[in-house]
Amino acid sequence: MLRLEKLSVGYGAPRGTVLADLDVSVSPGSFVCVLGRNGAGKSTLMRTIAGLQGAIAGTALLDDEDVAAMRPQTRARRVSVVLTERSSSPGLTVDDVVSLGRQPFTGWQGRLTADDRARVTDAMAAAGAAQFSRRLFDDLSDGERQRVMIARALAQAPRLMVLDEITAFLDLPGRVETMALLRERARATGTIVLLSSHDLDLSLQLADVVWLLDGRGGLSVGTASELIAAGDVSNAFDTSAVRFSAAHGRFELVA
Amino acid sequence: MTPAARSLAGSLVLAVAVIAAGMFALSWGMIDVSPGEVVAALTGGGDPGNAQIVTGLRLPRVASAIIAGGALGIGGVLMQALFRNPMADAWSLGLTAGGQLGVALLVTAAAFSGPEAISFLRSFEGPSITLGAMLGIGAFALAMASLARRVGTVTLLVVGLMLGFTVQGIVSVVIHFANRVGGRVFSGWNDGNFASVMPGDLPLLVAPVVIGIVLALVNAKPLTALLLGETYAKSLGTDVTRLRCLTLAAVVLLVAPVTAYCGPVTFVGLIVPHFARAIAGTARILPLLPLAGLAGALLALAADLVVHAPWEQHFLHLNAVLALVGAPVVIGLLIFSPSMRGQR
Numbered sequence: 001m002l003r004l005e006k007l008s009v010g011y012g013a014p015r016g017t018v019l020a021d022l023d024v025s026v027s028p029g030s031f032v033c034v035l036g037r038n039g040a041g042k043s044t045l046m047r048t049i050a051g052l053q054g055a056i057a058g059t060a061l062l063d064d065e066d067v068a069a070m071r072p073q074t075r076a077r078r079v080s081v082v083l084t085e086r087s088s089s090p091g092l093t094v095d096d097v098v099s100l101g102r103q104p105f106t107g108w109q110g111r112l113t114a115d116d117r118a119r120v121t122d123a124m125a126a127a128g129a130a131q132f133s134r135r136l137f138d139d140l141s142d143g144e145r146q147r148v149m150i151a152r153a154l155a156q157a158p159r160l161m162v163l164d165e166i167t168a169f170l171d172l173p174g175r176v177e178t179m180a181l182l183r184e185r186a187r188a189t190g191t192i193v194l195l196s197s198h199d200l201d202l203s204l205q206l207a208d209v210v211w212l213l214d215g216r217g218g219l220s221v222g223t224a225s226e227l228i229a230a231g232d233v234s235n236a237f238d239t240s241a242v243r244f245s246a247a248h249g250r251f252e253l254v255a
Numbered sequence: 256m257t258p259a260a261r262s263l264a265g266s267l268v269l270a271v272a273v274i275a276a277g278m279f280a281l282s283w284g285m286i287d288v289s290p291g292e293v294v295a296a297l298t299g300g301g302d303p304g305n306a307q308i309v310t311g312l313r314l315p316r317v318a319s320a321i322i323a324g325g326a327l328g329i330g331g332v333l334m335q336a337l338f339r340n341p342m343a344d345a346w347s348l349g350l351t352a353g354g355q356l357g358v359a360l361l362v363t364a365a366a367f368s369g370p371e372a373i374s375f376l377r378s379f380e381g382p383s384i385t386l387g388a389m390l391g392i393g394a395f396a397l398a399m400a401s402l403a404r405r406v407g408t409v410t411l412l413v414v415g416l417m418l419g420f421t422v423q424g425i426v427s428v429v430i431h432f433a434n435r436v437g438g439r440v441f442s443g444w445n446d447g448n449f450a451s452v453m454p455g456d457l458p459l460l461v462a463p464v465v466i467g468i469v470l471a472l473v474n475a476k477p478l479t480a481l482l483l484g485e486t487y488a489k490s491l492g493t494d495v496t497r498l499r500c501l502t503l504a505a506v507v508l509l510v511a512p513v514t515a516y517c518g519p520v521t522f523v524g525l526i527v528p529h530f531a532r533a534i535a536g537t538a539r540i541l542p543l544l545p546l547a548g549l550a551g552a553l554l555a556l557a558a559d560l561v562v563h564a565p566w567e568q569h570f571l572h573l574n575a576v577l578a579l580v581g582a583p584v585v586i587g588l589l590i591f592s593p594s595m596r597g598q599r
Contacts, residue, residue, distance in 0.1 A: 091538025
């Protein structure tokens with residue numbers, strides 16, 4: 001269970017508070033898509049929920065524990081993160097990178113138990129990264145790297161996965177596969193998956209719950225059909241040139 | 256083989272090689288001492304003349320080569336992980352130069368504050384030059400760490416090397432004006448040298464290095480996470496600020512005493528981690544540490560053997576020998592290494 005209580009996120013001056021007084025609950029096993037235009041505050045919100053940056057006010061509670069107040073190692077056992085930034089790591093193999101997902105659970109040496117190894121293998125298979133497990137991470141294509149980072153996040157066996165625009169480097173089949181995989185994982189393990197994306201169509205189709213940032217500090221929460229019916233999607237994305245058509249469920253050029 | 260097994264096997268082979276090279280270095284020279292006599296001398300027996308040559312003259316040099324090489328190798332692994340830069344090393348990023356500058360400024364300050372300060376410095380020469388080197392290395396390390404956030408891998412390398420030249424100039428000027436102080440502090444300042452270490456210096460050389468190695472071992476796991484970048488390291492439970500401080504402290508403890516007692520030793524810390532990664536087949540830090548330590552010791556010992564071979568005349572310098580091995584390796588890495596791809 002993830003609960004945001006009066007959560008305000010943002011930065012110091014000059015950018016200031018981006019989103020204020022958010023009150024949202026998410027039940028275990030939910031696949032949540034976070035949508036909004038560039039600059040609406042998706043990344044800021046995701047980073048704050050993951051405990052990577054401090055909140056301006058309020059708290060994000062995971063199973064009634066304040067994420068920001070957790071010890072770093074405790075948080076790493078509960079929350080895993082994949083970010084949009086292009087990651088590189090000099091000299092690590094794919095297997096090394098995925099194994100790092102087990103690091104919060106190992107002793108000072110970082111030695112993996114048989115159970116840890118099994119989870120790593122399983123995560124690589126699930127994310128479609130098994131066939132290049134022996135290669136150097138830096139030699140992979142962008143799409144392959146993203147699969148490896150997702151495998152690492154899965155190996156962490158978290159209660160909450162925070163994935164910020166991870167599908168940007170993937171082709172269309174890759175995006176569908178990845179999002180379907182994450183949704184299936186959420187259902188199977190009870191993990192809450194929080195995924196921000198610019199893939200409006202796919203997100204509206206696959207999400208259990210959609211968080212829609214309107215770019216003016218507002219957040220609407222609901223199923224895709226609820227938000228479309230209420231006109232929230234149009235409200236967040238329409239410009240003078242493009243308009244969301246509720247009837248067709250897609251964007252159309254303004255004639 | 257798994258990386259752990261490769262690391263273990265490689266470490267065993269390197270350890271045997273270090274011991275063999277060390278024994279050879281103790282027996283070879285202007286006066287040859289047989290291996291049996293070397294063992295006898297080391298265990299406190301044998302011919303007194305031979306014992307004096309082996310334990311009095313050669314052992315301090317061989318021991319300091321092993322300690323310094325090991326410390327620089329491990330320091331190199333830490334630097335490359337901390338800066339996420341395959342070209343990082345205490346020497347290449349100018350930290351060694353910082354240490355030299357620290358010592359030079361300390362000695363100058365003493366020279367200008369009068370004979371009492373100089374005699375004080377003389378009587379505590381070892382600890383005070385180590386302290387001077389630590390302050391200089393620490394300051395330069397912080398400066399380079401903040402610069403590393405803004406410039407790329409190769410730019411940082413060039414800046415570090417230029418810092419080295421700058422300091423060389425400054426030290427020459429300081430020597431020019433403060434040569435009244437003289438002493439070991441300035442002897443062979445532009446060159447590394449393992450022969451200037453006295454038997455009594457060894458504990459002061461070893462103690463900080465041992466603490467540095469312990470810090471390296473303890474931080475090996477979070478440093479591996481840092482290879483993925485700061486944000487991911489954080490999300491894997493690493494306290495990044497604390498890790499940076501502890502790793503920098505380890506680098507200072509490993510490199511400062513070596514710089515203080517042996518002068519600037521080039522290339523060892525830069526190239527040895529690459530050998531260690533090749534042997535281990537991974538960049539995970541923990542399996543690299545014993546490999547880098549032993550490979551560094553072997554390289555330093557081999558270079559020292561070339562320098563102190565029984566030549567008719569001694570014109571070879573340690574850093575000249577190291578450059579002959581190290582510079583081509585670095586050029587090869589810059590041109591061919593996959594880890595440098597996209598960073599030029």
